[in-house]
Amino acid sequence: MIPLSYDVIVIGSGPGGQKAAIQAAKTGKSVAMIERERRIGGNCVYQGTIPSKTLREAALTVVKLQRSAKVFDFSLPQDIAINQLMMRLENVLEAHSGFLEKQIQRNDITMLQGRGRLASQHSVEIESIDGSLLTLQADIIVLATGSRPRTPTDMDVDHEHIFDSDSILHMHYLPESMAVLGAGVIACEYASVFQQLGVKTTIVDKSPRPLSFLDPEITDRFVNNFEQAGGMFVGDKKVTNCEFNGLSGVRTTLSDGSTIETEKVLFALGRSANVEGLGLEAVGVDLGPRGHIAVNENYQTSVPNIYAVGDVIGWPSLASCSMEQGRRAMCHAFGVDVGHKFSVVPIGIYAVPELASVGVSMAEAVQQYERPVVGQAKFSEIARGQIIGDTNGMLRLIVDAQTEAVIGTQVVGEGATELVHLGQMALLNRDKYTIFLDNVFNFPTLGEAYRIAALDIFNQLSGSSE
Amino acid sequence: MLEESENILRAVRDGEVDLPVLSRVAQEIMLMANAEEVDLAKLSKIIHEDPTLAGHVLRIANSAAFAAAVKIVSLQQAVMRLGMNLLWEIAVSINVSTDSIPNKTLMNIMLEYRRQSLVAALFGKELARQKRRNVELQFLCGMLQSVGVPVILKQIAERYPGTEDELARTIVRDINRQVSTVVLESWGLPVQIVHACMYCDAPATAEESEDVAHLTHIALKLAEWIKDEELEDIVRANASFQHLSFYPDEITAVMSKKERVMTNVGAMLT
Numbered sequence: 001m002i003p004l005s006y007d008v009i010v011i012g013s014g015p016g017g018q019k020a021a022i023q024a025a026k027t028g029k030s031v032a033m034i035e036r037e038r039r040i041g042g043n044c045v046y047q048g049t050i051p052s053k054t055l056r057e058a059a060l061t062v063v064k065l066q067r068s069a070k071v072f073d074f075s076l077p078q079d080i081a082i083n084q085l086m087m088r089l090e091n092v093l094e095a096h097s098g099f100l101e102k103q104i105q106r107n108d109i110t111m112l113q114g115r116g117r118l119a120s121q122h123s124v125e126i127e128s129i130d131g132s133l134l135t136l137q138a139d140i141i142v143l144a145t146g147s148r149p150r151t152p153t154d155m156d157v158d159h160e161h162i163f164d165s166d167s168i169l170h171m172h173y174l175p176e177s178m179a180v181l182g183a184g185v186i187a188c189e190y191a192s193v194f195q196q197l198g199v200k201t202t203i204v205d206k207s208p209r210p211l212s213f214l215d216p217e218i219t220d221r222f223v224n225n226f227e228q229a230g231g232m233f234v235g236d237k238k239v240t241n242c243e244f245n246g247l248s249g250v251r252t253t254l255s256d257g258s259t260i261e262t263e264k265v266l267f268a269l270g271r272s273a274n275v276e277g278l279g280l281e282a283v284g285v286d287l288g289p290r291g292h293i294a295v296n297e298n299y300q301t302s303v304p305n306i307y308a309v310g311d312v313i314g315w316p317s318l319a320s321c322s323m324e325q326g327r328r329a330m331c332h333a334f335g336v337d338v339g340h341k342f343s344v345v346p347i348g349i350y351a352v353p354e355l356a357s358v359g360v361s362m363a364e365a366v367q368q369y370e371r372p373v374v375g376q377a378k379f380s381e382i383a384r385g386q387i388i389g390d391t392n393g394m395l396r397l398i399v400d401a402q403t404e405a406v407i408g409t410q411v412v413g414e415g416a417t418e419l420v421h422l423g424q425m426a427l428l429n430r431d432k433y434t435i436f437l438d439n440v441f442n443f444p445t446l447g448e449a450y451r452i453a454a455l456d457i458f459n460q461l462s463g464s465s466e
Numbered sequence: 467m468l469e470e471s472e473n474i475l476r477a478v479r480d481g482e483v484d485l486p487v488l489s490r491v492a493q494e495i496m497l498m499a500n501a502e503e504v505d506l507a508k509l510s511k512i513i514h515e516d517p518t519l520a521g522h523v524l525r526i527a528n529s530a531a532f533a534a535a536v537k538i539v540s541l542q543q544a545v546m547r548l549g550m551n552l553l554w555e556i557a558v559s560i561n562v563s564t565d566s567i568p569n570k571t572l573m574n575i576m577l578e579y580r581r582q583s584l585v586a587a588l589f590g591k592e593l594a595r596q597k598r599r600n601v602e603l604q605f606l607c608g609m610l611q612s613v614g615v616p617v618i619l620k621q622i623a624e625r626y627p628g629t630e631d632e633l634a635r636t637i638v639r640d641i642n643r644q645v646s647t648v649v650l651e652s653w654g655l656p657v658q659i660v661h662a663c664m665y666c667d668a669p670a671t672a673e674e675s676e677d678v679a680h681l682t683h684i685a686l687k688l689a690e691w692i693k694d695e696e697l698e699d700i701v702r703a704n705a706s707f708q709h710l711s712f713y714p715d716e717i718t719a720v721m722s723k724k725e726r727v728m729t730n731v732g733a734m735l736t
Contacts, residue, residue, distance in 0.1 A: 037711045047598075090674075115713060130703075131714040159594070160601040167598035172656065 002110055006032045008330070009124050009138040011116035011278070014042025015319040016310030017144030018100065020326030024140070025107035027334045032136060033109050034116040034126055039097050040104065043146050047166040049319055050096060051089055052189060052350070055169065058085040059196040059352055085197070086169070118279040121303055125279075140305055140333050143285075143293060144326065145278065147271035147311035152242075155267075161244040162265045165190065174199050175263035179252050181239050183210035185349050187268035188222065192351040195231040202260055204252065208235040211349065214410055215362045215396060217376070218355060221412045225353050225392050234260070242267075273312045290314060297341075299329035307333065316345055346424050348417035353392065356420035359408030359427050362398055371401040375433070375456035379413050382452065383444035390414040393446075397423065397433060397453035401461060404432040415446050422450055433457050470633070471640035474621045478645050483617060485652050571631045572619045575638060579615045581731065583608060585689035586682070588727040592720050593681050593688075597710060607662035607682040608689075610655070614645030643667060669706055680706040692724065 007029035010021045018040070021033045039046070104111055112134075114126035119135055126134045149164035151157045159167040165186050176199070180191040183205030195201040203210060203226070209219050210233065223233050238255040242265055245251045249263040273292045280287065286302040288294040292314035299307045307329040310322035324342060331338040349355040365372035379385030379393030393413020400407050409423025426435060436454035441447045467475075477483050567573045587608030594604035618638050622629050629637075643663060650660045658675040662682040665672035669679035683706045691701045702717055712720075 036713075038709065113711075127713065129708045129711060129713060158601070159598050160591075164598070170594075170598065170600040170603075172600050172603050172658075 005137040006030045008140045010142040012144035013040035014146045016322035016326040019323040020142045020330050021109050022107050023327045023330035025109050031109045034112050036115050040100050041097050051169050054086045054089045056193050059193040118283045143308040144310045145274040145312050147273050150269045150272045151267050155242045161250050164267050168266050177262040178264045179260050179262040180266045182268035188351045195229045196352045201231045204234045206238045218410045218412045298332040344427050346420050353413050354416040355412045356416040357410045358420050358424045365398050369400045373401045374398045375453035377449035377452035382448050384446050395449035395453050399433045399457050406433050467640050471637045475641045478648050485649050567619050568623045579612045582689045583612050584731050585692050586685040589688040590685040592723040608685045611663045611666050614649045680709050
């Protein structure tokens, strides 16, 4: 018989829920965590981050072999099954979920499978998989129910011809062609990976360029790379209809009347918060304008003992942030010092090529600073870039010319999601860009790009043209 | 296992029995389904060459399931209406042919299995859709898990003429999965389909493709429920539903597709 009363109940076992539960347990509190699925980890583990990155690794292997075409006579078989490309996935999932389960057990957290719903400000009703109901009490409740793919209401996602970002990896074989509708992070990640695996891929979006929160110099490189691999980006077009053509594939109709015929379609229009069935209204938990749960800076909802973290509260919807939100929410609840407020969040886009950003873009800098300046380093100018064959990569360092402080970094190319952390540290320490000139980096490394970008800035500020 | 069952299974495994081949039409349709551009005229010609398939295609295209407002008289129209995937499904289902089943008792068993397979295939699609899994794969798993039944029945007729209905059914139950697995492996079908067939009676024992085996298992249970509605509570309590985290309302949602499934079964069966 499990206890019916806890200090903390967490609904959802994704990255945010896990870290909230562990932080609360480490503070000596009794914790129950409720998960609707059989295994813990949430969408991130089973539908999202981990499976998609496993497929991406296959795409990267293809890229590497193709770069070495003179050495390896390589071509991908046309009828290759997706699960063959993701052979390691089961092992990865097993290892990861095993690790998570041990961590939960080690911290003496009670795990329950079921669907949780707020019955009152201090109680949660759990519908177990057999339909039976159980009510638990808690002083603190954390909502970490995550999100699901957002799909249009007027077009049918049948998971057979037209997929969303959860079902796409259940395709059996790689299709000949695919239209990816949307140009955000998920869309660009999948589009570039499938294109690299030989699927003729078209990205369609209403915006003129993908990943519009990045500077055009960076996204242009992504588009160039994508189109060089055989893909196509169609911007400034709305999708007015998308349906199975009854024969060989899907017909997507655009706002200008043109159509795109592809074997499969992926809707990648962002994600919606999983708030249905949580009983929020009855308890008085407010939603924000976009349907996410509204929270304050401490992740408290409009009902102070109920916290919400992760995708269910909206932007930035990154696993890395969700974890930190979970930890901070529980630190706040139990009066533990959380350290510095985290205002600098790096964004990593696991496309091919990789993209990453931290701080402001140049477009934002122009609006926020009197005299921003940007320094660029092309990987083609760096020995390491030449060695690894990534001559398309680029790093941009953005600096406030008045204070010389680093205010943003954007990177496209191999290792971008790692490389961006150097810029993040400079931002956090309010370092001047000259820190990259006054110190020695390993040679040959991609880190050298910081030095070259800093030199570019130095030259601009000193009027030199070297 | 019965001695008769053991003898037939041994003969199948030792290669002493002619296994059915995936029909040329099914193979060609599958190839065309994967081609970048489909040549409708060529496709119609292929179907024309197989009178059984052509008859099926026209009849299904004109059935209530496809809400034909205008009578479809040409195969090209029918192909447009049904879609490539359904054509492939029809071709596969016909491949599980009733030819060479020599007597009525055995023919009845064959037809029951064929119907059960089709129901399981169509419920498999609904289950997969509900859980955002591979819809096409699940259709094939349901359709093909008993693909060895005609082989077994033919062997019963040849080796043990005059076998009573009950004994014949026991033999089929004994070795259906093993024989079907041998047939699927001989066709070189994807490993998930082979595993779904091997493990659909005991999916928890599957070392690979466990979820596909569980979905196929449920699809077969739903096919049993179609035959006997009193089984509803037992089917709902099936452990595979729990394994796949189907909640009661999600099970109800799948079961509510019964009418659609049966309409399509009616349209696709002779």
